[in-house]
Structures are given as C-alpha cells and as structure tokens.
Amino acid sequence: MGNNKIRLEGVSVEYGTGKGCRRSWFGRGKSAGGTVAPSTRLVLDDISLEIERGEFVSILGHSGCGKSTLLKVVAGFTQPVRGRVLIDDQKVKGPRSDHVFVFQEGALFPWLTILENVSLALRWVKDSVEKKNKAREYLDLVGLEGTADYYPHMLSGGMRQRAEIARALAARPDILLMDEPFSGLDYLTRLHLREEMLYLQVMLPETTILFVTHDIDEALQLSKRLIILSEPPARIKCCRTIEAPHPRSLSSPMLSTLRTQIYHHLGVHAAL
Amino acid sequence: MSVLWNGTNDLPGLQQIAGAFAELLGNGVLFKYSIASLFRVTAGFYLAVLLAVPLGLFLGRRPSIQRLGNPLIQFLRPVSPLAWVPFALLWFGIGDQPAVFIIFVACFFPILLSTIEASAGIRPIYFHIAANLQLSRWETLSCLILPAAAPSIVLALRVTLGIAWMVVVAAEMIAVKSGLGYLIVDARNALRMDYVVVAILTIGAIGLLLDGVMRRLAQIESVRWRVGQ
Numbered sequence: 001m002g003n004n005k006i007r008l009e010g011v012s013v014e015y016g017t018g019k020g021c022r023r024s025w026f027g028r029g030k031s032a033g034g035t036v037a038p039s040t041r042l043v044l045d046d047i048s049l050e051i052e053r054g055e056f057v058s059i060l061g062h063s064g065c066g067k068s069t070l071l072k073v074v075a076g077f078t079q080p081v082r083g084r085v086l087i088d089d090q091k092v093k094g095p096r097s098d099h100v101f102v103f104q105e106g107a108l109f110p111w112l113t114i115l116e117n118v119s120l121a122l123r124w125v126k127d128s129v130e131k132k133n134k135a136r137e138y139l140d141l142v143g144l145e146g147t148a149d150y151y152p153h154m155l156s157g158g159m160r161q162r163a164e165i166a167r168a169l170a171a172r173p174d175i176l177l178m179d180e181p182f183s184g185l186d187y188l189t190r191l192h193l194r195e196e197m198l199y200l201q202v203m204l205p206e207t208t209i210l211f212v213t214h215d216i217d218e219a220l221q222l223s224k225r226l227i228i229l230s231e232p233p234a235r236i237k238c239c240r241t242i243e244a245p246h247p248r249s250l251s252s253p254m255l256s257t258l259r260t261q262i263y264h265h266l267g268v269h270a271a272l
Numbered sequence: 273m274s275v276l277w278n279g280t281n282d283l284p285g286l287q288q289i290a291g292a293f294a295e296l297l298g299n300g301v302l303f304k305y306s307i308a309s310l311f312r313v314t315a316g317f318y319l320a321v322l323l324a325v326p327l328g329l330f331l332g333r334r335p336s337i338q339r340l341g342n343p344l345i346q347f348l349r350p351v352s353p354l355a356w357v358p359f360a361l362l363w364f365g366i367g368d369q370p371a372v373f374i375i376f377v378a379c380f381f382p383i384l385l386s387t388i389e390a391s392a393g394i395r396p397i398y399f400h401i402a403a404n405l406q407l408s409r410w411e412t413l414s415c416l417i418l419p420a421a422a423p424s425i426v427l428a429l430r431v432t433l434g435i436a437w438m439v440v441v442a443a444e445m446i447a448v449k450s451g452l453g454y455l456i457v458d459a460r461n462a463l464r465m466d467y468v469v470v471a472i473l474t475i476g477a478i479g480l481l482l483d484g485v486m487r488r489l490a491q492i493e494s495v496r497w498r499v500g501q
Contacts, residue, residue: 075404077400077403094403095400095403095404095406096404096406097404097405097406100404100405101400101401101404103397103400103401106397107397107398107400107401109398109401109415109416109419109420110497110498111419111420111422111495111497112415112419120405120407120415121405123405123406151493151497153497171404171405
C-alpha cells in the first residue's frame with residue numbers, strides 16, 4: 001500500500017456546457033454549415049499526482065483554473081472523463097464521509113444550531129447524549145465554546161468557518177479537502193485561522209489536507225508541498241516542497257525567494 | 273350621525289347591526305355557523321397540505337418528472353375552484369363534502385407550486401454536504417429538504433389559508449345549509465342586510481385570527497432561519 005494516500009493518474013475533467021448544447025440545438029436551422037461550438041470544456045488535463053498520508057498540500061493557481069475541480073474530483077463529486085483517482089488504492093466512486101469537503105462559506109445548515117450542525121457529522125456515535133458531548137468537544141477544539149445553541153446567522157463569518165471546520169473534523173475524516181476556506185474572511189481572522197490550521201496539523205498528523213487557496217502567504221506558511229496549476233485546461237505547472245519547520249517566518253531568505261518565484265509562476269512580476 | 277345609527281334603505285345602521293349581532297349570537301347561529309365554516313376550511317386545507325406538500329417536495333427534486341407534469345398543473349391551476357361546483361355536487365351530493373372538495377381544489381395548486389419552487393430552489397451546496405456526510409435518504413429529507421423549504425412553504429400556507437377562507441363562503445352559498453356563506457345567502461333572500469353585515473364582519477375577524485395563527489407558525493426558530501440570511 002505504501003505511503004501514498006491519494007493518487008491521481010492522468011486525470012482529465014470536462015464540463016459539459018449545458019447552455020451551449022441547447023443553443024446549438026436551437027440554432028441548428030439557422031447556422032447550417034457554421035462551426036458547431038464545442039459542447040464540453042476541458043478543465044483538468046492529464047493530471048498525475050501523488051500525495052502522502054498526513055501531507056498538507058496547497059494548490060495555487062489563477063481563479064477559474066480548475067483548482068476547485070481538482071478537489072471535487074478527489075472528493076468524488078465530479079467524475080473524471082479519463083484517468084482515475086485512488087485513495088488508499090481504492091478508486092473513488094462518490095462522496096464519502098472519510099474525505100470531507102470544507103466549502104468557502106455558508107455551507108452550514110442555517111436551520112440547525114451550531115451543535116446540531118456538528119452532530120450531523122457524528123454518524124459514528126449512536127447514543128444521543130454521547131453525540132452532544134462529542135459535538136461540544138469538536139466545538140471546543142476550534143475555539144467555539146459556548147456557541148453551541150446559536151444559529152449560524154448569529155455568528156460572525158470567522159466563527160461560522162470554525163464551525164464548519166468542526167463539522168468536517170467531526171466526521172473523523174482522513175482527508176480534508178478545503179476549498180478556499182478562509183477567502184471570505186477579514187485579514188485578521190484569516191491569520192487566526194491560519195494559526196489554528198497549524199495546531200490542527202499537529203493534533204491530527206494522520207489527516208491528509210488538500211488546501212486550495214489564492215493566498216500565497218497562507219500556502220507558504222501552512223503547506224508541506226505547493227502545487228501550482230497552469231491556466232485552463234489545467235496541468236501541473238510547478239510543484240515545490242517546503243522543508244522549513246513550523247512556525248515559519250515568511251521573511252526568511254528561503255521562503256521569500258520561493259514567494260517571489262511563485263508570483264512569477266502566476267504571472268506577477270512588477271507588483272511585488 | 274343619525275344616518276350612521278339608523279342606516280338607510282341601502283345600508284343597515286349601527287343600531288340594526290348591533291341588534292342582529294346580539295340576536296345571532298344569542299340564538300347560537302353565529303357560533304354554530306362559524307364552526308361549520310371553520311370545519312370545512314380545516315378539512316379542505318389539511319387535505320390539500322397533506323397531498324400538495326409531499327408531492328411538491330418530490331417534484332421539486334425531480335425536474336424531469338416535474339417538466340412532464342407541469343402542463344397539467346398549469347392547465348388546471350387557473351380554473352376557478354368554483355368552476356368545479358357542478359362536479360362537486362354531482363360527485364359528493366349535498367353536504368360538507370362538496371364544500372370541502374372545492375376548498376381543497378382552491379388550496380392544492382398554490383401550495384403545490386410554492387412547494388415545488390421551494391424544494392427546487394434549495395442551494396445545491398447543501399446536497400453536496402449531505403452526500404459528503406453520507407446522510408441517508410430519510411435524513412436528507414428531514415434534516416435538509418423539509419427545513420430548507422419550510423419558510424417558503426409556511427408563507428404559502430399563510431396565503432392559501434386566506435384563499436380557503438375566501439372560497440368557503442362561496443362554496444357554502446351552493447351546497448349546504450349552514451356556515452357563514454349560507455348565512456349571507458339566506459339573509460339576502462330574507463332581505464336582512466344587517467345579518468349580511470354581521471356575517472361579513474365575522475368572516476373578516478376569523479380571517480384575521482387565522483392569519484395570526486399562521487404568523488405564529490412562521491415565528492418558530494427553525495422556520496425563521498431565512499430572516500438572518
């Protein structure tokens with residue numbers, strides 16, 4: 001079985017542009033002989049990747065380049081047209097509660113209290129009292145003591161995001177797939193949550209984390225490996241391992257050089 | 273001032289209305305008829321809710337089936353419930369049933385359409401989460417679809433109950449010998465306009481009361497979630 005947790009083998013993903021299909025169907029009479037618009041769009045092009053157990057991998061790239069799609073493929077929400085995704089040498093067939101997706105924001109059920117939201121993921125606990133206690137434990141873990149009976153809309157954005165992480169962790173996943181989890185938050189809250197992600201890594205060393213982000217500093221600070229995707233159709237443009245121990249200082253020569261390189265890869269040259 | 277008190281030929285005055293009110297209250301007719309009307313509304317309304325809400329939730333989540341059924345729904349929907357009166361009488365005879373049936377028809381389509389909209393409009397992300405946490409079919413229904421659709425459904429119920437109360441009066445003018453609608457027809461035949469006014473006032477007051485009850489329903493915490501969004 002080896003040390004590989006996730007393996008992508010030549011994964012390609014296409015999205016059918018439903019609207020395009022319909023339009024060409026309607027327009028069939030009119031544009032006889034005209035070029036038929038392609039009804040699918042290649043998003044991921046032949047991506048192969050191996051991720052180790054317990055690794056923290058960040059995925060960077062331009063917006064719309066297919067970062068989220070890559071996560072969705074691993075989560076089993078999207079099926080690749082070519083290639084395959086293996087987790088623990090098993091082909092991914094669909095969403096499962098041991099690889100949990102953490103969405104950008106607003107994915108808590110607004111009609112349930114925070115505690116009920118977290119309890120929803122505690123499917124491995126049968127007893128209802130035990131369930132409540134466990135849910136509280138997970139809330140404590142992300143620093144949300146005393147918010148159990150609030151509804152999501154009563155909390156701030158940062159607290160909601162914490163609750164969402166708590167819910168994801170409550171499912172006891174061995175893979176966390178985080179799709180720009182902090183992008184909707186203010187800068188300070190983001191820094192706080194970034195710190196907490198470091199603690200989580202220490203507490204859950206077995207959990208493999210795939211982390212999609214726009215924030216290069218965030219990726220530098222958190223990840224063991226950085227993957228930069230090219231413009232669509234996305235291929236892996238660059239893959240860097242960061243050996244520096246935590247806590248990292250972004251002003252260290254190594255990281256700041258790397259940072260500049262990444263910006264170059266992403267096409268930013270002058271604005272540094 | 274005296275016109276207001278004594279009324280004219282066309283409009284009963286306060287004196288007559290108060291007298292009629294006391295009279296109808298005294299002999300128990302007003303109470304009995306109100307109960308009769310309320311019973312018909314409740315029966316027809318609940319019947320519609322029990323059928324339309326599950327069907328709507330189902331159709332909302334199954335767009336292909338909904339597309340098939342939609343022409344039929346849209347064809348039947350604009351037909352006034354009162355157009356069903358002849359059939360209602362033919363099928364159910366004289367009594368409570370035809371009135372209940374007409375109220376049912378009046379309530380069914382508004383509830384059905386709102387429920388379809390509500391369940392079709394649930395954010396897909398919630399279903400991703402349900403799939404990710406491997407919620408069972410039943411849990412998806414009880415923890416996701418039903419509560420997510422609840423605010424829109426409750427709003428629809430509130431509007432529809434108003435419609436039902438409106439229709440019951442019309443339904444009672446034809447098929448039955450009790451109820452507030454019957455009171456109006458009967459009073460008209462006897463040229464007792466003061467009775468008509470009392471009936472109208474009672475209908476309005478009960479309508480207000482029913483809306484109050486439905487508003488309570490919308491105040492429940494887990495139904496109110498959309499307020500904070």
